[in-house]
Amino acid sequence: TWGAVPQGPPDPILGITEAFKADKDPRKINLGVGAYRDEHGKPYVLQTVKKAEEAVASQGVDKEYLPITGLAEFTARAALLAYGAESEPLTKGAVAITQSISGTGALRIGGEFLARHYPHSKVIYVPTPTWGNHIPLFRDSGLEVRHYRYFDKQNVALDFEGLKSDLLSAPEGAIVLLHACAHNPTGIDPTPEQWEALSHIVKEKKLFPFFDMAYQGFASGDIARDAFALRHFVAQGHQVALAQSFAKNMGLYGERTGAFSVTTADPEEKARVDSQLKIIIRPMYSNPPSHGARIASAILGDQALYTQWESEVKGMADRIISMREKIYNILTHDLKTPGEWGHIKTQIGMFSYTGLNPEQTQALAQKAHVYMTKDGRISMAGLNAGNVEYFAASVDAVVRG
Numbered sequence: 001t002w003g004a005v006p007q008g009p010p011d012p013i014l015g016i017t018e019a020f021k022a023d024k025d026p027r028k029i030n031l032g033v034g035a036y037r038d039e040h041g042k043p044y045v046l047q048t049v050k051k052a053e054e055a056v057a058s059q060g061v062d063k064e065y066l067p068i069t070g071l072a073e074f075t076a077r078a079a080l081l082a083y084g085a086e087s088e089p090l091t092k093g094a095v096a097i098t099q100s101i102s103g104t105g106a107l108r109i110g111g112e113f114l115a116r117h118y119p120h121s122k123v124i125y126v127p128t129p130t131w132g133n134h135i136p137l138f139r140d141s142g143l144e145v146r147h148y149r150y151f152d153k154q155n156v157a158l159d160f161e162g163l164k165s166d167l168l169s170a171p172e173g174a175i176v177l178l179h180a181c182a183h184n185p186t187g188i189d190p191t192p193e194q195w196e197a198l199s200h201i202v203k204e205k206k207l208f209p210f211f212d213m214a215y216q217g218f219a220s221g222d223i224a225r226d227a228f229a230l231r232h233f234v235a236q237g238h239q240v241a242l243a244q245s246f247a248k249n250m251g252l253y254g255e256r257t258g259a260f261s262v263t264t265a266d267p268e269e270k271a272r273v274d275s276q277l278k279i280i281i282r283p284m285y286s287n288p289p290s291h292g293a294r295i296a297s298a299i300l301g302d303q304a305l306y307t308q309w310e311s312e313v314k315g316m317a318d319r320i321i322s323m324r325e326k327i328y329n330i331l332t333h334d335l336k337t338p339g340e341w342g343h344i345k346t347q348i349g350m351f352s353y354t355g356l357n358p359e360q361t362q363a364l365a366q367k368a369h370v371y372m373t374k375d376g377r378i379s380m381a382g383l384n385a386g387n388v389e390y391f392a393a394s395v396d397a398v399v400r401g
Ligand code: LMR
Pocket: 013, 014, 032, 033, 034, 035, 131, 133, 184
């Protein structure tokens, strides 16, 4: 029956973890998937998550189904975290929101919703490069995926002129996917002034902005500041869609905790949108898992836990920054590795787009047991005091050939 089923390629990101696991060399390093590791290279469960988990357990919660759109207390708090207390659509009860299977699920619900109900276009523009999963995810939702320029390879910087010009030549009404902060994979974000200019273009061309905010807190270490782009667009009167994830900033990867929301004109319109979100979700997975949402909600809803969480997010962001400094110093000063490595220090968020090419990344995996995505992206969190020197020496060796 399945004789004609072709062998598919491994996933460009999660496939790396499989290759890493199969490698038996003790020096191996996984810089593929964007998952935080502590200074000993171990997965990290936040203290606030442990406390919230205890609080949830002590309440003796049951294992009943959540509603189709998830835990209402969680989604209300998630919306507040993203949009801010001053947000007009939020204060007037016009944000339709649903819990989702983390950020990917939020994007998928959003893609399906836009493909069915957005009246002006079926075209979505994503940056080049973007998170690899954006492309199949929106295609499978029934949207046509097109690209706007984002990365200036020559200068390892934002190609702002290319970005503006591609949005200006997009068909009126097209959807545009924007990484709200800590752009994945490049680690390069527009400045606040550039976001303001983008907001004008989006308005002028009547584009529909869909924000993917998977790393709130990881760009600046400040959770509110990282919501600048989203909040600015909303304050400028745009209607927006938003995918949120708590995988990274709460370390709730496997709990699959996220939210999809869309701003609407008023509570009556919101109610209609809510009803359609349910119609999309019910045949897909019925209703979301409860545990992660309860944890996130407990953290967001308790002042003391929230404050501690903010400092834990900053702690993760700071450890990554210290690794950036360290690699830069080893490559540039100690090893005098050919090339310019300043971008490793200036890029932000969980990733660095190193500029290593596919042959070099392959050589790193085969010869040095150092794994990263083919595009040369490294998850900075996979580095620590124990492996950063070995990593830098391995990079130096492949760059020298
Ligand atoms: C990544 O880009 O590594 C993360 O977003 C994890 C994933 O699901 O790909």
